[in-house]
Amino acid sequence: MALINLKDLLTHARKNKYAVGAFNITNLSLVEYLIDAALEERSPIILQVAEVHFRYLNLEEIAPFIISSAKKVNIPVCVHLDHGESLKTIVRAIRSGFTSVMFDGSKYPLEENIKLTKEITRIAHSVGVSVEGEIGYVGGEAIGERAPVAHTPQKELFTKVEEAVRFWQETDVDALAIAIGNVHGFYKGRPELDFERLAQIRDALNIPLVLHGGSGIPDEDFRKAISLGICKINFYTEMSRSAVDRIRQYLSENPEISSFPDVVRKGLEEAKNVVKQRLQVFGSSNVCAPEKTLCITCSKDGCGIEDPRLKPGTKTILYEELVEKISREVISNLLHQKT
Numbered sequence: 001m002a003l004i005n006l007k008d009l010l011t012h013a014r015k016n017k018y019a020v021g022a023f024n025i026t027n028l029s030l031v032e033y034l035i036d037a038a039l040e041e042r043s044p045i046i047l048q049v050a051e052v053h054f055r056y057l058n059l060e061e062i063a064p065f066i067i068s069s070a071k072k073v074n075i076p077v078c079v080h081l082d083h084g085e086s087l088k089t090i091v092r093a094i095r096s097g098f099t100s101v102m103f104d105g106s107k108y109p110l111e112e113n114i115k116l117t118k119e120i121t122r123i124a125h126s127v128g129v130s131v132e133g134e135i136g137y138v139g140g141e142a143i144g145e146r147a148p149v150a151h152t153p154q155k156e157l158f159t160k161v162e163e164a165v166r167f168w169q170e171t172d173v174d175a176l177a178i179a180i181g182n183v184h185g186f187y188k189g190r191p192e193l194d195f196e197r198l199a200q201i202r203d204a205l206n207i208p209l210v211l212h213g214g215s216g217i218p219d220e221d222f223r224k225a226i227s228l229g230i231c232k233i234n235f236y237t238e239m240s241r242s243a244v245d246r247i248r249q250y251l252s253e254n255p256e257i258s259s260f261p262d263v264v265r266k267g268l269e270e271a272k273n274v275v276k277q278r279l280q281v282f283g284s285s286n287v288c289a290p291e292k293t294l295c296i297t298c299s300k301d302g303c304g305i306e307d308p309r310l311k312p313g314t315k316t317i318l319y320e321e322l323v324e325k326i327s328r329e330v331i332s333n334l335l336h337q338k339t
Helices: 006-016 028-041 059-071 087-095 110-126 161-171 195-204 219-227 237-253 260-281 319-338
Strands: 020-024 045-050 077-084 100-103 130-135 175-178 209-211 230-235
Touching: 006 020, 006 077, 006 130, 006 175, 006 230, 020 077, 020 260, 028 045, 028 059, 028 260, 045 059, 059 077, 059 087, 077 087, 087 100, 087 110, 087 319, 100 110, 110 130, 110 161, 110 319, 130 161, 161 175, 161 195, 195 209, 195 219, 219 230, 219 260, 230 237, 230 260, 237 260
Parallel strands: 020 045, 020 230, 045 077, 077 100, 100 130, 130 175, 175 209, 209 230
Antiparallel strands: none
16 A cells, blocks of 8 residues: 555655655656656655646546556555645545645635635545645746746745744645745746745744745755755656657657657656656655665565554545545535635
8 A cells, every 4th residue: 555645755754854756647648657767766756636737637537547556556655636726626636535635825815825725624634635735926837838938936926934834823734835936837047946035934834845846946956955844846847848858859760650659658758767867866766765664664565554544443434435524524614604
C-alpha cells in the first residue's frame, strides 16, 4: 500500500530537509513514466491533477488509474488535487480517492480566502484528506497556446509574514504555498527568490511550505529554498517543454516516421528523465532505499505505509460510507452558513 497523504509525507520531508516533487498529470500515459522515475530514484512522489488541466482529462475517469498505479508500487505516493478553485472540485477529488487537495483562494481578499479555505479544511480533515492552501499571489498560470508567455513576479503581491501566520492559525491547513518571487510557467529573466522572506515565514509558522512555479529556478536556489523550509515543489512547465523539444528533435531526425505511439513515447521518456533529475536536486532520491527509514516498517519488499483505516480495531471505511460522510459534512456546513 503506497498511498500516503500530504501531511504525513511532508512531515517527513521537513524533518529530513528534502522536498517532494509534485508533477502534473495531463494524460493517462504520463502516470506510468512518473511512477517509474520515482521508483528508479527510490523517491517519494506527488502525482497531481490541476483543475486548469481538466480540459485534457476527466477527473473521475483518470483517478482510479492513478490510485491503482500508486498502490502497486513500494514507494510513498500522494495523489493530490492542484489548484482546486471551488468546493465542488474539492469534493469531486475527495470522492475520487485523492489523499490530498489544494484549494487556491489566493485570488480572493484575505478574509474570503480564510473563510473558504477553513470550510474546505474542515470537510477534508473529517475524512483524513490533507489540505494545501495558498496565500500571496504566484501568478503566471497559463495553459495551451498562452503557456509560453514569460512572467515577472510582482513584489507587492508576495506573501506577508503576518498574513501567513493568521491564515495558518485560522484555517488549520497542512501545507502552505507561498509567493516569494516564484511564478507559474516561464520566468522573464532569472528568477530572484526572496530567501529572507522565506526564512521569516518558516520561523513564524510550524508547517511545511510549498513552492509553486519550479520550472526555470536554478538548482542552487532550489537547494537553498529547501534548506529554508520548502518541502514540496510543483514542477510541470519545464517537463512539458522538454518533452515537446524531444519530439521536435525526433521528427527532425526521422522525417518519414508515421508511428504515433513511437513519437509520443519519445516525449514521455524525456519527461521521465527531467523528473528523475528534479528528484535528485530536491534531495528525495534514495529516501526510500533499503537502508533508509521513511516509515518504521519500511523493508526491501515494501514502503511500509499502512492505511490507517486498516489498523487493528479500526473499521474499514467503504467507498459508499466515505461518500455519505462527505455529503453529511457538506450539508452540515451549508446549513450552518444559513443560520
